[in-house]
Amino acid sequence: MSDLPQLSGEQVHELDRAHVFHSWSAQDLIDPLPIESAKGVRFTDYAGTEYLDFSSQLVNVNIGYQHPRLVAAIQEQAGRMATLAPGFANDMRSEAARMIAEKAPGDLEHVFFTNGGAEANENALRMARIHTGRHKILSAYRSYHGATAGSIALTGDPRRWASEPGMPGVVRYWGPYLYRSAFYATSEEEERDRALQHLRDTIAVEGPQTIAAIILETVVGTNGILVPPDGYLAGVREICDEHGIVMIADEVMAGFARCGEWFAIDHWGVTPDIITFAKGVNSGYVPIGGTIVSGAIRETFGPKPYPGGLTYQGHPLACASAVASMRIFEDEGVVEHSRRMGEEVIGPRLAEIEAKHPSVGEVRGLGTFWALELVKDPQTREPLVPYNASGEAAAPMGAFAAACKERGLWPFVHFNRTHVVPPCVIEEDDLRAGLDILDEALEVADGYVG
Incomplete structure (x- = not known):
């Protein structure tokens, strides 16, 4: 029955x-x-x-x-252990974190699990602010980062309007979009160079010492699937390194095979300081998301506590689905x-x-x-x-x-x-x-x- x-x-x-x-x-x-x-x-x-x-x-x-293998894995995990508080270690969270870190570029080896993409971005900006001791976040106009209080403030499209005034410290910039160029560019190279100069100019007038992070969708999603010109993401990485700014790549939509890579940013060989993910990691079968952070950011919270958490983060059922999903990704190419x-x-x-x-x-x-x-x-x-x-x-x-x-x-x-x-x-x-x-x-x- x-x-x-x-x-x-x-x-x-x-x-x-x-x-x-x-x-x-x-x-x-x-x-x-x-x-x-x-x-x-x-x-x-x-x-x-x-x-x-x-x-x-x-x-x-x-x-x-x-997918039968993914459904079976969720059923198996539900029979073994359906839930557990995040303060305990559990096998599926440990394995999911290992597998995600293994696929992430560079030294992004530590995963803070969340229940979705909005919470992943929310925690990424909190980590960046505490890590740098700065408060401003640069976010593009053509962007969507979620609908929680911080992530909707980061969002550049009209979905944020009804929630304003929102979280202070967000500064807008224009990302590259040659078809409707804000920079009167006539080629991908001009668009790249002028967009990067615009970003440099924005940082200069805002004060680089006040900027904690630049957040961007590696490939802009709902706002147009805007593929950045070659060299743009490397240029953003260079700017961040120059000023001690955290680079956050929002891969909630673009990651996990969507762009033909485990992470879209691999297409350009760039390593950000934080990658946020959700959606494709387990195809939404169970809610899950997370931030993958660099060793430097992890070390900031080595001697002092990270001031954030979620009741269901690292949920064993969700993590089991992520483990099974990534194995299917590997086995089925x-x-x-x-x-x-x-x-x-x-x-x-x-x-x-x-x-x-x-x-x-x-x-x-x-x-x-x-x-x-x-x-x-x-x-x-x-x-x-x-x-x-x-x-x-x-x-x-x-x-x-x-x-x-x-x-x-x-x-x-x-x-x-x-x-x-x-x-x-x-x-x-x-x-x-x-x-x-x-x-x-x-x-x-x-x-x-x-």
Whole structure:
């Protein structure tokens, strides 16, 4: 006999509307789709409609749904030890920390576990401030770092507006984005050099002795999948070293195979002082995140306590899922597969789509982490919908998304972009089928050009 109820789709919908308070939503204006099941790279609603998932939910189901080895590991751990306070050592946390440190670059060998990415960034900035004795944090305008008090203050996009005034000490800067350059650059090299000079100028006028950290998404996620030009991250590393500033790489979305590397920053051979992670480490099967810190930062808290903690950090069930997930990554070559799909399938096919559709202004990405920027005018680059559009102003993107869903593809859309972010394990046939649907649906977006 199971203690879990068996609800119909109608019951799920009714109870959701009666009792669930949803994030980032006007409660009376949403109608969440009840989902009955998910497997591999697809999920199915209660009407039996199946969707090929080009969103990986929130760009976190890197390993796909219901991977049997990962499900079995969670079941096994639940039977052995379902929970334990973080003050004790446990085998799964120890092994997860070892495996993560082994994959991290340089001397990042110590892991502070959290329950998700926002808490990872929250603790990273706290560590940086205490380590340096400084209070300012530089964060990019085009960024998202989470929704807790500190991480939402770090966030550069409109999601922070309702929480302002927020945590003091955050200073904004512009990161590289050649397609809409803030620096009037005409090449990747100009964009890199001018973005780095802008960062140097910002540090100079803010006072380098007041700056604890620079936080950046190695590859910007929700705000456009902005791949930094070669040399940019190395330049940030050089600036941080010059002024004793902690470099924090937010890899919550970009890490664990998403960019075709264990950590996206490995693509450029740079070692930050802190990496934050979550999402892809176990594909969200159980909530987990963390910060991976350098030896120098760990030593700061050798003789004195670190003033932070979480009841469920290093949770044995979550850590067991991370251990199993990373073993699956290794055994099944998930990192290499993601890289190959980007190089051999997604990149070339999206280049064809870009050439075909006037609504596609630019395509960019790595691994299984890509964006198509949609425009009304390919010459002026006017976005298909205005920045932070809602209601009727956002209708063109809504129509495009609806066209995808009608054809059995679940897209990831944000502002004037659609992202191609399927599970990293997606096979070539499924990937090509999804890209063909995307190609068809873009004809709807083309109707708004001109």
